[in-house]
Structure formats: C-alpha cells, structure tokens
Amino acid sequence: MYFAIDNELKIYFKMEVFERPVPIDKEVSWDKTKTIMSKTDRFGTIEYANEVFIDVSGYEDYELMSQPHNIIRHPDMPKVIFKVLWDNLKKGENYHAIVKNLAKSGRYYWVITDFDISKDEKGNIVNYFARRKAVPQEVITKHIEPLYKRLLQIENASGMEASEKYLVGYLEEQNKTYVDFIMEIMNEHEKAMAQQNAANVTKVEDKKGFFSKFFN
Ligand SMILES: Cc1cc2nc3c(=O)[nH]c(=O)nc-3n(C[C@H](O)[C@H](O)[C@H](O)COP(=O)(O)O)c2cc1C
Helix, strand or coil, X not given: CEEECCCCCCCEEECCCCCCCCCCCCECCCCCCCCEEEEEECCCEEEEXXXXXXXXXXXXXXXXXXXXXXXXXXXXXXXXXXXXXXXXXXXXXCCCCEEEEECCCCCEEEEEEEEEEEEXXXXXXXXXXXXXXXXXXXXXXXXXXXXXXXXXHHHHHHCHHHXXXXXXHHHHHXXXXXXXXXXXXXXXXXXXXXXXXXXXXXXXXXXXXXXXXXHC
16 A cells, blocks of 8 residues: 655555465466456556456455555566556556466466556646456467566566666567567467468558557
C-alpha cells in the first residue's frame, strides 16, 4: 500500500501488506481468448481490474485495489524490462512488452501488454489502462525465456545497468527496438500457424496495424 505523506513532494512509502506467493513452475489455466485489463494511477497503483484479471491472478478485487501493480510481479522477470516499460509510459507512449506474471497461487501466466494513457488538460498523465492477451507458448520457449534468463543472470551478477546494455546490444545487432522484436516473433509464430493450417496470411502493414489486429 502507498501512503501519501506530502502532496508537493509526493513521497510514498511502500508497505508489503500481503505475503508474496511462493512461485511454482505451473501455468495458470485460463481462457486465453480473454483480455486481462487494469487501470492504475500515474504511479502504477491499481484502481480497477476486470473480472478476467481477478480470475487469472486469483486475487479478490478488494485485495488488488490500491495495491502497487508489482503485486503480480514474477521473480523470473528481469528488472530492465519494467525500466524500459516505464520509460515509455512516462513519455506517454504505448508499449508492448511480454511479461510473466505471478498469480496468488504461485502459478505463472505470460501476457503481452497494450496501454492507453489518459492525460489532464495540462497534458499530465493521470491514468494508465493496460490490456493483456495471452502469448503463444512457442514464442515464450523459443525467444523470450532464453533472453529473459540471460538478462536476469546479468542483473544478478552485475546489476541493471549491465542488463540494459546487454538488451541494447542484443536489439542493435538485429537493428530493432524491443517492440519491433516482439512484433517479429509474434508475427513469425502467426505465419507458421497459418501455414500449418494452410490459411491465408494477411500482410502486416505496420506496427500499429499489427498490434491493433492482435488486441481487437
Ligand atoms: C497500467 C500498468 C500495468 C502494469 N501491468 C503489470 C503486469 O501485468 N505485471 C507486472 O509485473 N508489472 C506490471 N506493471 C509494472 C509494475 O508497475 C512494476 O513496475 C513491475 O511489476 C515491476 O515491479 P517493481 O517496479 O517494483 O520492480 C504495470 C504498470 C502499469 C502502469
């Protein structure tokens, strides 16, 4: 829980009011056609979570409200991914990240994010809205887990600055941003699936088109 003690300086103390679940290596069983949604204030404090969020995370709504969003942070997630996510959100930019989340049961669930950002009349960020969809297991196993494991190892050994440098180098080598990389691996999977099903693959015209097709 966060307590505002000074409105000007916005100093917040974070208190753990719940026991962090012990992670177990089992996936949450959920309807992967659904969209997990939440709304936060500009600090990432949860103000709303939809039924799907509640079902998948295993928390009751009264346990989630007013909690920092890291209530579902999984220890397998490298810090650098959240750093880059927040760097973009604070600039008012949408971001598509693949995230492993921790349910109350200790089980995990992988999602890809999509954000809407609301601002007041002065242009200050007031709220963030996050929508999340499931990610195909093959994308996780083939591309995401190996990269995140490496980032986490680097972080544990040498800190987040080192893991950020590694991530930058990894993406520079492919001449891509993180979001381009995510789009490519998701698209590659979609094409493979479509080929398997002998279906027609619609040409992906741009990044915005790709993600809006995915989230609609
Ligand atoms: C709207 C919104 C949605 C978020 N969704 C998630 C999420 O699904 N999982 C997660 O671990 N962090 C999510 N975050 C990021 C968390 O605020 C937090 O940065 C992250 O869990 C890492 O925790 P830490 O910053 O305490 O290291 C979200 C943030 C915002 C603003």
